[in-house]
Amino acid sequence: MGIYLKDINLKGxxxxxxxxxxxxxxxxxxAIAESGGNIIAIGRNxxxxxxxxxxxxxxxxxxxxxxxxxxxxxxxxxxxxxLKQLDVLVNNAGTNIPETFLNVxxxxxxxxxxxxxxxxxxxxxLCANQIIKLxxxxxxxxxxSSIFGLVAGQKRTVxxxxxxxxxxxxxxxxxxxxxxxxxxxSVCPNIVLTPRTKKYFDDKKYNKYVKDNTPIKKVxxxxxxxxxxxxxxxxxxxxxxxxxxxxxxxxTAK
Amino acid sequence: xxxKINLKNKTALVTGSGKGLGKACAIALAEAGARVIILSxxxxxxxxxxxxxxxxxxxxxxxxxxxxxxKEFKKILQKITRLDILVNNAGNNRPEHFTKxxxxxxxxxxxxxxxxxFNVAQLCSQKMVKAKNRKKIGGSIIHMSSQLGKxxxxxxNVxxxxxxxxxxxxxxxxxxxxxxxxxxxTVCPTFVETPMVKxxxxxxxxxxxxxxxxxxRRAAKESDVATAVAFLAADSSEMITxxxxxxxxxxTAQ
Numbered sequence: 001m002g003i004y005l006k007d008i009n010l011k012g013x014x015x016x017x018x019x020x021x022x023x024x025x026x027x028x029x030x031a032i033a034e035s036g037g038n039i040i041a042i043g044r045n046x047x048x049x050x051x052x053x054x055x056x057x058x059x060x061x062x063x064x065x066x067x068x069x070x071x072x073x074x075x076x077x078x079x080x081x082x083l084k085q086l087d088v089l090v091n092n093a094g095t096n097i098p099e100t101f102l103n104v105x106x107x108x109x110x111x112x113x114x115x116x117x118x119x120x121x122x123x124x125x126l127c128a129n130q131i132i133k134l135x136x137x138x139x140x141x142x143x144x145s146s147i148f149g150l151v152a153g154q155k156r157t158v159x160x161x162x163x164x165x166x167x168x169x170x171x172x173x174x175x176x177x178x179x180x181x182x183x184x185x186s187v188c189p190n191i192v193l194t195p196r197t198k199k200y201f202d203d204k205k206y207n208k209y210v211k212d213n214t215p216i217k218k219v220x221x222x223x224x225x226x227x228x229x230x231x232x233x234x235x236x237x238x239x240x241x242x243x244x245x246x247x248x249x250x251x252t253a254k
Numbered sequence: 255x256x257x258k259i260n261l262k263n264k265t266a267l268v269t270g271s272g273k274g275l276g277k278a279c280a281i282a283l284a285e286a287g288a289r290v291i292i293l294s295x296x297x298x299x300x301x302x303x304x305x306x307x308x309x310x311x312x313x314x315x316x317x318x319x320x321x322x323x324x325k326e327f328k329k330i331l332q333k334i335t336r337l338d339i340l341v342n343n344a345g346n347n348r349p350e351h352f353t354k355x356x357x358x359x360x361x362x363x364x365x366x367x368x369x370x371x372f373n374v375a376q377l378c379s380q381k382m383v384k385a386k387n388r389k390k391i392g393g394s395i396i397h398m399s400s401q402l403g404k405x406x407x408x409x410x411n412v413x414x415x416x417x418x419x420x421x422x423x424x425x426x427x428x429x430x431x432x433x434x435x436x437x438x439x440t441v442c443p444t445f446v447e448t449p450m451v452k453x454x455x456x457x458x459x460x461x462x463x464x465x466x467x468x469x470x471r472r473a474a475k476e477s478d479v480a481t482a483v484a485f486l487a488a489d490s491s492e493m494i495t496x497x498x499x500x501x502x503x504x505x506t507a508q
Contacts, residue, residue, distance in 0.1 A: 002285035002310065004278040004480040010257065030255040099420040171507040178469030178504050191495070213433030216495055224493040231485055239444070239478040242472060242507025245498040250432050253425040253496025 004060035007237040010037030014062075015233060016087040017041055018070050021048035023194030024144060028090045029056060034228055037088065038062035041149055042076070044069055080126040087136055088233045091120050091129040092144045094162075096157035096196075100175030107159055113168045116162035120248040124173060126182075132180050139182035143170050147190050147248045150216035154209075167244065174242030185232045190220045215250035222231035257490040260479075261288035265336045266487060269321050269374055270344030272299030275398060275446035275479055279341045282480035283487060284312030291334060293319040293327075293344075295502065312353055333379055338391070338485045340378040342371050343398040345416075347450070352490040360412050367416035368485040372423060379427070383434045393436035394487045397424050401444045401502040421498065428496030437495035439486045444502035447475045469504030 001007050015032045019025040020041035029039050033056045041056075043049050049065035056063040059197055068075050070093045080086075090159070094117045097108040124141055131139040147161030148156050167186060174184040191197055191210050201219075202205045211217055228245045246252060266283045270276040272294025284290045285306045292307075292314055294300050300316040307314040308396045317330045319343045331337075345367045375395060382393045402410050403417030421440055428438040445451050445464050450472065455461040465471055482499045485491055500506060 003306070004282035004477045005259070005285040005484055006477055006481040008256070027255055034256045037296045042283040143316060151397065162325070168474070173468050174504045174507045176255050180470070181470065195360075215429050216435065216437070216493065217432070218493065221492045223255050224491075226255050228494070230256055233488075236481050237501075239470065239472075239474040239501045240482070240499070240505050242504040243497065243502070245494065247491075247493050248495075248497070250428050250496040253428045 008234045008236050010035045013087040014038040014234045015088035017090040025092040027222035028229045031063045031226035031230040033059040041065045089141045096159045101157045112158045141184045142232045143186040145186035145188045171242045186242050189225045189245045194218045261286040261486045262336040264288045266339035268341040272296050277345040278480035279483045282484045286484045289312045292316045297322050340395045347413045352411045359472035363412045389435045395438045396486045397440045399442045401438035401505045404506045425496045438496045441482050442498045442500045443479045444505045
């Protein structure tokens with residue numbers, strides 16, 4: 001900590017991360033652990049949770065994992081309500097099934113709404129209540145949104161509907177939780193190269209579409225997003241709430 | 255995974271850095287390792303800032319300059335060999351009800367907050383693109399905007415006009431300078447505990463009215479804004495361009 005420059009430091013803080021085993025969630029877990037934060041990882045795959053644990057423990061922070069589908073409300077409620085430490089939530093678990101509006105299947109709509117909207121809401125509510133119950137002086141919740149929470153994209157109607165929703169939720173939560181000094185923000189990345197999006201990038205046409213729409217002609221990395229998440233999680237951003245950090249290489253500036 | 259806020263080997267120019275936010279930004283950038291060029295109209299203010307930077311083992315160079323005097327600023331730029339970061343900070347405000355705004359105040363504020371902001375940004379960009387390795391090492395321009403670049407406020411119509419303008423300028427610049435890997439963003443603070451705002455806050459009624467509009471019920475500290483600026487200046491934000499970091503305690507989320 002300098003006179004005016006605040007460190008991105010999460011020593012002594014505990015962060016719960018959903019969808020922690022892959023992609024952005026895994027990156028967030030690693031970045032938060034690198035800045036000293038303890039990690040509670042939620043994911044569906046035990047062996048991936050274990051391999052993440054190996055990596056996190058090397059950074060000399062505490063690691064807890066819980067195998068659970070974020071749609072399983074009762075199971076996750078029971079887990080969160082019994083946490084002894086919680087300061088930060090990275091509300092990351094999300095999904096997408098790209099289909100043109102006219103052909104969106106009822107099952108796709110259900111799946112995306114359940115994960116990206118209902119589970120995001122439920123986990124945020126459970127964690128906020130727990131942070132308040134633990135009488136923490138401050139807290140930070142980061143919802144993982146997207147540029148498609150700000151603008152539309154082809155075959156992204158349901159995804160945009162859910163991510164625009166997350167933007168609204170973020171602002172509403174920020175107002176309701178301000179009196180507890182719990183800050184709520186979102187990060188809005190461009191399409192990040194992750195295990196889930198790799199199949200899109202393999203398509204040459206899609207690859208070109210992303211590059212053509214990104215003025216800085218680079219793909220956003222997991223590390224770019226994880227750094228912004230960690231900044232928002234830490235007290236380096238103690239006056240930032242109800243807002244979004246847009247990590248899109250200029251996509252939405254056009 | 256985490257990209258630290260590190261400005262080693264970077265040169266940053268901060269306008270209006272004799273006091274308030276500019277001073278805080280200059281010191282924060284120096285704390286992150288940058289060589290800082292500080293500009294102000296008042297030599298005694300510059301001397302004080304240089305002293306603080308020296309005390310923290312940072313490096314700075316100062317020039318007396320009124321940024322509305324384009325020729326003066328051009329001459330100073332000629333004396334600088336390298337420039338990687340611009341914090342386009344110099345600005346002012348003279349609150350008046352719209353029907354009562356004096357012509358001279360509108361002229362003064364618009365010349366400083368828009369015209370000088372544009373000119374300084376253009377001249378610095380021209381200098382920055384000349385560096386042969388610019389594309390590789392990147393560059394960053396941060397405009398000091400305001401929450402009033404996002405929403406209206408009583409008695410702030412000229413300031414609103416100026417800062418909404420700066421938001422537009424930042425997006426336009428971001429799109430055009432992307433090809434040089436120069437990123438352009440704004441920081442939008444709420445009321446910050448600066449000498450300028452402390453003067454406004456002497457009016458208790460005004461202070462209460464303002465704090466009632468900030469969900470976190472506190473004014474921002476200079477370090478909150480300076481840290482956000484340092485984050486945008488550094489490679490920690492290397493895919494963030496054409497956007498704003500809103501440091502407003504939730505003001506604009508409502």
